[in-house]
Amino acid sequence: MQKIGVNMSGTLLLKQNEIKQLITMKEVVDAVETAFKAFAQRDVQMPPKDYLFFHEGDLRIMPCYVRSTEESGVKCVNVHPNNPQKHNLPTVMAIIELVDPETGFPLAVMDGTWVTDMRTGAAAGVATKYLARPDSEILGIIGAGKQAWTQLMALNEVMDIKKARVFCRTCSTRTDFAEKASEIYGFDVEAVDSAEAAVQNADVVVTTTPSCKPVIKAEWISPGTHINAMGADAPTKQELETRLLLNAKIVIDSWDQASHSGEINVPVSQKVLKEKDIHAKIGDVIIGKKTGREDEEITVFDSAGLAVQDVVTAGLIYRRAKEQGLGVDFDFIS
Structure with a gap:
């Protein structure tokens, strides 16, 4: 720079x-x-x-x-x-x-x-580059708004996507998203009728909802999956079941922000999750201070968004x- x-x-x-x-x-x-x-x-x-x-x-x-x-x-x-x-x-x-x-x-x-929109999508792209399996091909997307679109844009830069599945609550919205994405990117993007269908057997999952109630359950996620949890950006918001977080290697952008308003904010406020349970900040993985993916573990990137x-x-x-x-x-x- x-x-x-x-x-x-x-x-x-x-x-x-x-x-x-x-x-x-x-x-x-x-x-x-x-x-x-x-x-x-x-x-x-x-x-x-x-x-x-x-x-x-x-x-x-x-x-x-x-x-x-x-x-x-x-x-x-x-x-x-x-x-x-x-x-x-x-x-x-x-x-x-x-x-x-x-x-x-x-x-x-x-x-x-x-x-x-772009830098939030890009954050998931960076995290996927360092935390997903190199041969990842199947993408599951929860949400079909503007942020889901920039997530797809960024992930397409770092993954060789062969197939994507998208779910949101409005049928017409997810169908429109799937049709447009398939046409632009040239791989199959399927609109599915449940969050479970979107994430099962996916290599990479991205969540982009404003939900205050978990939309992804632990039993839906396969070993080796990488999850970009992008939607939680204020206190009380949470997209992933706490049990899923407790079973994953968690990487954050910043403890101060993630613990207050990121995906981990609810379990932290409930004292179920502590700072010692966080594996690393994404920057520390990038500079080699901390390890990235190892074996078939589930990895989660909690993006609260940094200035x-x-x-x-x-x-x-x-x-x-x-x-x-x-x-x-x-x-x-x-």
């Missing part, structure tokens, strides 16, 4: 349709791997995300500073599950501000909604935008 550098001509404003032109999922996977590595090497200042809770959803503030590359910024992101039905708005919306650490100057303000993923990805987007002349410079100060 190169240092961003200050842009005294103004603050660069970037819309989602501009950002989408600038980077690919493969590049986001690489950026997120770099982010996890920087966090493991203690190159990152990053307080845990903070929350405001509303009646219909929540708002999170996520600041980060990467010392070696002088990348710094903050993401403001909401999660409102009823938005699509009630307001025709996305469940998740975000804004990212990049800041010059030397002066505090706002380098860029960009849409963070697409970045959030460093957003800032490193946004930094790459900012540099590309400057190179290609995209976005609008705006003077907030005068």
Whole structure:
């Protein structure tokens, strides 16, 4: 990563349709791997995300500073599950501000909604690269929304997928997802009528729901399976049965965030699961400080989502935008 550098001509404003032109999922996977590595090497200042809770959803503030590359910024992101039905708005919306650490100057303000979707998908891609069996071919997907789509995008970068099965509660949604994915990726994506059918005998499983009640039972998961638990991102949310977690090798992104709002938050709050039961942070696996997969164990990656993923990805987007002349410079100060 190169240092961003200050842009005294103004603050660069970037819309989602501009950002989408600038980077690919493969590049986001690489950026997120770099982010996890920087966090493991203690190159990152990053307080845990903070929350405001509303009646219909929540708002999170996520600041980060990467010392070696002088990348710094903050993401403001909401999660409102009823938005699509009630307001025709996305469940998740975000804004990212990049800041010059030397002066505090706002380098860029960009849409963070697409970045959030992409870097969350990419996190599962990185974890699958290090924790799944190398010959993994069968993918089970729980959920069929935007996040399920970016999960598939990222996993396709690190797996030789031969078949995928998808389940969500709405028949038409999972059918549409399966048809579109089959057409784009060229392998068979099947819409199935239960979570159990989606995950049985799968090599890799990904969960992308907002559930507060486990949707995956321990007896459904075969030895050697890798699970990316991506949906739990706030207190009380849980997608995997606690018994499944207790029988798995658990890898997290950050203890502070995962224990508060990740997949492990419920069993931790119940004192069933303790920090000593966690095998590693994903960054420690990447840098070789901790082992990855061994034999036919079940592995679980608990992704609570880290600000460093957003800032490193946004930094790459900012540099590309400057190179290609995209976005609008705006003077907030005068």
